[in-house]
Amino acid sequence: MASLAQAEELDAHDPLRSKRDLFVGSDDPGIVAYLDGNSLGRPLRASAARLAEFVPAAWGARLIRGWDEEWFDLPLTLGDRIGAVTLGAAPGQVAVGDSTTVLLYKLIRAAVDARPGRREIVVDTDNFPTDRYLVEAIAAERNLVVRWIESDTRGGVTAPELEAVLGDDTALVLLSHVAYRSGFLADVPALTRIAHAAGALVLWDVCHSVASVPMDLDGWGVDIAVGCTYKYLNGGPGSPAFVYVRRELQESLVQPIQGWMGHAAPFDMGPGYSPAPGMRRFLSGTPSIVGMQALRDMVDLVDEVGMPAVRAKSETLTRFAIDAVDGWPASWAVDVATPRQAERRGSHVTIEHPAFKQITAELWRRGVIPDFRAPQGMRLGLSPLSTSHVELWNGLEAVREQLVRL
Numbered sequence: 001m002a003s004l005a006q007a008e009e010l011d012a013h014d015p016l017r018s019k020r021d022l023f024v025g026s027d028d029p030g031i032v033a034y035l036d037g038n039s040l041g042r043p044l045r046a047s048a049a050r051l052a053e054f055v056p057a058a059w060g061a062r063l064i065r066g067w068d069e070e071w072f073d074l075p076l077t078l079g080d081r082i083g084a085v086t087l088g089a090a091p092g093q094v095a096v097g098d099s100t101t102v103l104l105y106k107l108i109r110a111a112v113d114a115r116p117g118r119r120e121i122v123v124d125t126d127n128f129p130t131d132r133y134l135v136e137a138i139a140a141e142r143n144l145v146v147r148w149i150e151s152d153t154r155g156g157v158t159a160p161e162l163e164a165v166l167g168d169d170t171a172l173v174l175l176s177h178v179a180y181r182s183g184f185l186a187d188v189p190a191l192t193r194i195a196h197a198a199g200a201l202v203l204w205d206v207c208h209s210v211a212s213v214p215m216d217l218d219g220w221g222v223d224i225a226v227g228c229t230y231k232y233l234n235g236g237p238g239s240p241a242f243v244y245v246r247r248e249l250q251e252s253l254v255q256p257i258q259g260w261m262g263h264a265a266p267f268d269m270g271p272g273y274s275p276a277p278g279m280r281r282f283l284s285g286t287p288s289i290v291g292m293q294a295l296r297d298m299v300d301l302v303d304e305v306g307m308p309a310v311r312a313k314s315e316t317l318t319r320f321a322i323d324a325v326d327g328w329p330a331s332w333a334v335d336v337a338t339p340r341q342a343e344r345r346g347s348h349v350t351i352e353h354p355a356f357k358q359i360t361a362e363l364w365r366r367g368v369i370p371d372f373r374a375p376q377g378m379r380l381g382l383s384p385l386s387t388s389h390v391e392l393w394n395g396l397e398a399v400r401e402q403l404v405r406l
């Protein structure tokens, strides 16, 4: 049974335990347990220093010269770093820029346009709202049909569910690698093979898996992936998203927001749009260089420790959370909505109870910070590099204390 002693023991043997001290606020007594790193990761102390220095040393001193010296290429050089460290992507296939929502729009549009004559987009009913809304908007724009896979707050998409909706008319399948609610971890290589066998392209939303679940996008034959950088990549609020496009596919995709930064010769400022070769064609306007600074430190840290160590810690954290909740009286009727098989879950655990909305609000007042997802889910986001088992135990104890009072 999970206990404080067990949490202390797990921390004592955790090879990543010293990394927690690298984060701002890890010593703040007002934050008893930060369990929302899957919405907004904590800042690294190195990022605080980098951002403080950026204004005088980069922006202030280099001024417009900064674009030639580094910033113009940063979306692609940083993309390559994210690709190598977290995505299993060879260079030249990842670009950073825009928000997740905007990148998803650009790539969903490009993908359905690359399959002319096919009229359906497949997506699941419990995919993240932005993904669903975009698919509906693009279906309306392009006169396409949305084929829904029924999923719920406890699930994710499996191979038989995908097979049941695929057909000759499927242009694109849009799925999440880790379901934002349940934490279900989809079998990317298997589902990608199934979609390809039907002649469809697949776009993976990797927001909740990047830097928490190891990926091999090249090896898995993934077409396109989009992910955000403010969760487990700790880029800060609104840090830009990234897109991966398989090399062989790049020249065949035309994205709809044709801005000058994606042009083959942006500084010619000539007539007509001619897309740049390679990943630059997926950029639109001036990317947020300021927004790219903090995540550079997290990519370096993940590179130093390696994704297998990150995943191993994530597994002990999620298992500990599930064991602790399993130890609560059955009469409390708290359900674990996250898969119990470690290989089928990402790095958050969701528990369900009708009182969790009010309980989460009270926990925030007490410095215990999970998040609440309607109708009754409490998500415990476990950032492998910044969450300790004792912190998690303290958070769970606070939840238990609230449940006892009901």
Ligand SMILES: Cc1ncc(COP(=O)(O)O)c(C=O)c1O
Pocket (backbone or CB within 6 Å): 099, 100, 101, 102, 128, 130, 131, 176, 180, 205, 207, 208, 228, 241
């Ligand atoms: C799975 C998933 N997709 C997309 C988004 C939307 O990203 P953004 O708000 O950065 O556009 C998020 C988070 O907000 C997410 O969790």
Ligand SMILES: Nc1c(O)cccc1C(=O)C[C@H](N)C(=O)O
Pocket (backbone or CB within 6 Å): 038, 039, 040, 180
């Ligand atoms: N992106 C967010 C935001 O701008 C404000 C508050 C929360 C978020 C989130 O990240 C939500 C998150 N993607 C989720 O999985 O629910």
